[in-house]
Amino acid sequence: MAKRRTNEERESPTFERALEELESIIARVESGEIGLEESIGEYERGVGLIRRCREILSRAEQRIQQLSLSDIENGQASSPEEDSDDEGGDEESSF
Numbered sequence: 001m002a003k004r005r006t007n008e009e010r011e012s013p014t015f016e017r018a019l020e021e022l023e024s025i026i027a028r029v030e031s032g033e034i035g036l037e038e039s040i041g042e043y044e045r046g047v048g049l050i051r052r053c054r055e056i057l058s059r060a061e062q063r064i065q066q067l068s069l070s071d072i073e074n075g076q077a078s079s080p081e082e083d084s085d086d087e088g089g090d091e092e093s094s095f
Helices: 007-011 015-031 036-073 080-087
Strands: none
Touching: 015 036
8 A cells, every 4th residue: 555645745855755756757657657637737746846856956055065165164174185195194204
């Protein structure tokens, strides 16, 4: 028996759940197992899911940018040059 979703899950699914539902919609429409009217309804639902995914991705990107800026402002981020210098060890101490 299929798991029933709450209205909240249907309206605001997680990113992963939205992708699953999109894949399911695509499979049903492409297989021809649903008629034209239902296909149009599913298309509309898919558009909403795509918007939801974009919204989630946009918020995630903003959070990452904020964290990166915070690290830079606090002097915690290192440049690629600093990282490569650390990997080689201190060459002068080998003498």
